[in-house]
Amino acid sequence: xxxxxxxxxxxxxxxxxxxxxxxxxxxxxxxxxxxxxxxxxxxxxxxxxxxxxxxxxxxxxxxxxxxxxxxxxxxxxxxxxxxxxxxxxxxxxxxxxxxxxxxxxxxxxxxxxxxxxxxxxxxxxxxxxxxxxxxxxxxxxxxxxxxxxxxxxxxxxxxxxxxxxxxxxxxxxxxxxxxxxxxxxxxxxxxxxxxxxxxxxxxxxxxxxxxxxxxxxxxxxxxxxxxxxxxxxxxxxxxxxxxxxxxxxxxxxxxxxxxxxxxxxxxxxxxxxxxxxxxxxxxxxxxxxxxxxxxxxxxxxxxxxxxxxxxxxxxxxxxxxxxxxxxxxxxxxxxxxxxxxxxxxxxxxxxxxxxxxxxxxxxxxxxxxxxxxxxx
Amino acid sequence: xxxxxxxxxxxxxxxxxxxxxxxxxxxxxxxxxxxxxxxxxxxxxxxxxxxxxxxxxxxxxxxxxxxxxxxxxxxxxxxxxxxxxxxxxxxxxxxxxxxxxxxxxxxxxxxxxxxxxxxxxxxxxxxxxxxxxxxxxxxxxxxxxxxxxxxxxxxxxxxxxxxxxxxxxxxxxxxxxxxxxxxxxxxxx
Numbered sequence: 001x002x003x004x005x006x007x008x009x010x011x012x013x014x015x016x017x018x019x020x021x022x023x024x025x026x027x028x029x030x031x032x033x034x035x036x037x038x039x040x041x042x043x044x045x046x047x048x049x050x051x052x053x054x055x056x057x058x059x060x061x062x063x064x065x066x067x068x069x070x071x072x073x074x075x076x077x078x079x080x081x082x083x084x085x086x087x088x089x090x091x092x093x094x095x096x097x098x099x100x101x102x103x104x105x106x107x108x109x110x111x112x113x114x115x116x117x118x119x120x121x122x123x124x125x126x127x128x129x130x131x132x133x134x135x136x137x138x139x140x141x142x143x144x145x146x147x148x149x150x151x152x153x154x155x156x157x158x159x160x161x162x163x164x165x166x167x168x169x170x171x172x173x174x175x176x177x178x179x180x181x182x183x184x185x186x187x188x189x190x191x192x193x194x195x196x197x198x199x200x201x202x203x204x205x206x207x208x209x210x211x212x213x214x215x216x217x218x219x220x221x222x223x224x225x226x227x228x229x230x231x232x233x234x235x236x237x238x239x240x241x242x243x244x245x246x247x248x249x250x251x252x253x254x255x256x257x258x259x260x261x262x263x264x265x266x267x268x269x270x271x272x273x274x275x276x277x278x279x280x281x282x283x284x285x286x287x288x289x290x291x292x293x294x295x296x297x298x299x300x301x302x303x304x305x306x307x308x309x310x311x312x313x314x315x316x317x318x319x320x321x322x323x324x325x326x327x328x329x330x331x332x333x334x335x336x337x338x339x340x341x342x343x344x345x346x347x348x349x350x351x352x353x354x355x356x357x358x359x360x361x362x363x364x365x366x367x368x369x370x371x372x373x374x375x376x
Numbered sequence: 377x378x379x380x381x382x383x384x385x386x387x388x389x390x391x392x393x394x395x396x397x398x399x400x401x402x403x404x405x406x407x408x409x410x411x412x413x414x415x416x417x418x419x420x421x422x423x424x425x426x427x428x429x430x431x432x433x434x435x436x437x438x439x440x441x442x443x444x445x446x447x448x449x450x451x452x453x454x455x456x457x458x459x460x461x462x463x464x465x466x467x468x469x470x471x472x473x474x475x476x477x478x479x480x481x482x483x484x485x486x487x488x489x490x491x492x493x494x495x496x497x498x499x500x501x502x503x504x505x506x507x508x509x510x511x512x513x514x515x516x517x518x519x520x521x522x523x524x525x526x527x528x529x530x531x532x533x534x535x536x537x538x539x540x541x542x543x544x545x546x547x548x549x550x551x552x553x554x555x556x557x558x559x560x561x562x563x564x565x
Contacts, residue, residue: 028427050396050428074420078393365419 003083006070006095008107012128015039015299016109016306022069026052026082027101035370037072037104037129038299049078056085063091072097072104102364104129108154110136111307113292116243120223121162124292124307125154131295131371132178133308137242140219144168145191146240146248147294148181150363155185166191168216170225172250172294173237174199176263177342177371179363180352183207196229199236204354210238230281232274233259235266247289247312252277254293255301255310257374258321260338263345267335275330278322287313297374320376334375343369379440379449379563380489382410388417388445395421396428399450403434408454411437411490416446425450435526438494438564449490461528463535463548472497472522472549473558482519486534487526487553495553497524498561505530508537517543524549 014021020041025032026049036044047059063069069091073079076099083096097104107129113122120139127133127149135146136158143164145155159166166189171182173196183205186193194216197209210216212229226241233251237259240248251259258278261270289312296308303309316322324330342348344366350356351363358366385402387395395416402412414425422439425448429436437449475481476499485492485500492502503511505525515521521543525531528550535548 028423030427031423048424048427048431049393050400050424051431053393053397053400073392075392077391081393 003080003087004095005080005098007098008103008129009109011037011070011097011104012107012109015042015128016302020067022064022067024063024069024071024082026071026073026078031074031101035101035368037101040299043067049073049082052082052085056082056089060086060089060091065091068093068095070095070097073100075102076100101129101368105367106151106364108134108149108151109306110154110158111305113246113290113307113309116223116245118219118223120219120243122242122246123158124309125149126296126302126306126308130178130367131297133292133294133296135248135292137218137223137225138162138164139223141165142167142219144170144216144218144225145182145185146170146225147172147175147250148185150179150181150184150367152181152185152188155181156188159189165189168192168194168218168225170194170210170216170240172196172239172248173234174203174264174349174352175251176234176345176349176352177295178367179348183354196227196236196238198231199234200353202353202355212238228281230277232261232270232277234264235270235273237277241285241289242292245288245290246292247282247285248292248294250294251374253282253291253315253319253322254295254297254374255291255308255315256319257297257301257376258319258334260372260375261334262338263341264349267338271331271334274334275327282312282322283316285312287311287316291315295371295374297371297376338375339372342372343367379413379447379493380411381413381449382406384413384415386415387421388415390416391418392420392424394418396424399425399428400432403450403452406452408452409488411449411451411488413490414448414450416448417444419446421446421448435491437490438562440564449494451488451491459529459532461532461548461550463532463539463546465535465545465547466528466550467522467547468550469552469556469558472524472547475520476522476558480519481522482515483522483524483549484515484534484538485524485553486530491526491553493563495560495562497553497556498559500524503534505534508534512538512541512543515543520545520547522547522549524552526552526554528552 032046071079071083080096109126123136125134137144169186194210195207214227216225228239230239433453435451483500486505523531523535538546
């Protein structure tokens with residue numbers, strides 16, 4: 001028997017359009033508690049698939065009759081089985097989420113942030129399942145990609161659609177929560193791969209070092225990317241000012257939270273840098289700059305159009321992490337009671353240094369789970 | 377590494393939900409207390425099997441990985457844990473911990489070999505309850521024998537058997553490994 005399926009793209013659109021959906025998550029309780037598809041407008045029920053093997057009778061009365069039900073599991077196998085069982089019991093509006101949470105983790109939603117001068121454009125790629133944000137800046141047939149994730153097809157497809165060539169790829173820092181697509185994308189497109197050298201001490205491949213005050217021009221117009229050394233999340237963390245208007249903060253400053261300094265094991269050493277970056281270096285910048293972070297942690301950080309952007313001046317008044325006057329209190333906040341570290345973050349760092357080369361399936365496994373780069 | 381089991385299930389190459397569906401089916405045909413080895417290649421099977429055994433009341437023993445194959449060990453739930461214990465000489469876990477490395481002590485772990493393999497007291501020797509009739513004589517009668525299992529029930533039976541064989545000093549350890557806080561060894565360490 002075949003059951004109807006729902007793609008993660010359709011789910012993403014429901015999330016972004018604030019549509020209602022009943023989500024039956026059939027993974028283990030631990031997996032569900034750790035990480036799920038987030039939306040304020042979804043209704044949830046978690047029953048592990050193995051508790052349904054003897055029949056769904058006990059649970060069926062908890063399911064709505066007048067609303068679509070999406071069944072989701074880790075990879076799409078168990079959800080299909082459970083969806084079939086529900087259809088056999090007479091429910092009709094039932095869907096199995098294709099590819100499950102693995103597909104959800106990999107899905108990217110491109111969103112246009114703005115036009116730039118002389119026909120340039122700026123896109124944000126929202127990875128809803130993992131909270132990663134990456135960017136494409138286009139200008140006169142050229143494109144730069146900032147903090148690409150490992151699903152590089154999303155960027156090359158977009159470049160083809162827009163008729164632009166990817167010429168420069170940047171990582172704001174050595175990522176610990178997800179596998180960077182930077183090196184792969186640069187190899188695929190022949191683009192230059194830029195990395196802050198302070199974060200690249202242990203990498204085993206060639207890269208172009210990106211230093212404070214460097215300018216990289218995209219296309220022939222004046223759209224340039226201006227590097228601003230901003231350590232704290234990592235020692236090399238670098239922000240970019242794009243077209244004098246946008247501030248790409250990497251994992252230093254988010255919309256409703258700030259970066260954590262502990263993922264390379266150096267929280268105590270880097271907390272001072274983090275404070276200096278947030279409270280001094282960023283303070284010297286224009287309040288009018290629009291902040292474009294590399295992550296979001298909760299859905300509330302997204303605007304109505306699904307993008308995550310906010311003026312720097314607004315963040316200085318509203319983001320709690322930028323408003324802790326006492327240095328000792330700040331230090332405690334970013335070094336104590338931190339959220340759990342991301343899944344496999346050590347292996348992810350090693351992969352991003354090129355020191356280990358896990359296969360595709362292993363990379364997917366390593367990235368399972370939520371993003372945890374921030375402290376609130 | 378071979379861990380002795382009663383039944384082996386090959387679920388290699390199958391994806392979720394099949395490893396658990398097959399495991400559940402195999403367990404149905406087994407007797408209480410028997411141990412199943414589940415061979416799987418699906419990485420998610422470890423967490424799922426742990427959660428399933430907990431929900432179904434079975435006992436998850438452990439997992440080893442060999443050449444990309446996960447071997448999970450699961451013991452089917454049994455209900456003899458509430459059976460009345462008859463062997464008169466009993467010590468608790470603390471008393472055993474105090475004398476466990478004494479040269480006059482012998483600790484016999486009578487759980488299944490797979491249970492022992494993943495979690496046992498360092499000084500303990502493994503003789504599963506089913507083998508105690510044949511192998512009991514391997515033990516030195518001049519020493520004090522402490523018999524341990526998971527909850528004190530199987531060890532009660534084994535202690536009675538050893539006493540009947542003529543062992544003069546045999547103690548049943550209650551409750552046993554289910555509440556053991558002392559040092560342990562595992563093939564995973």
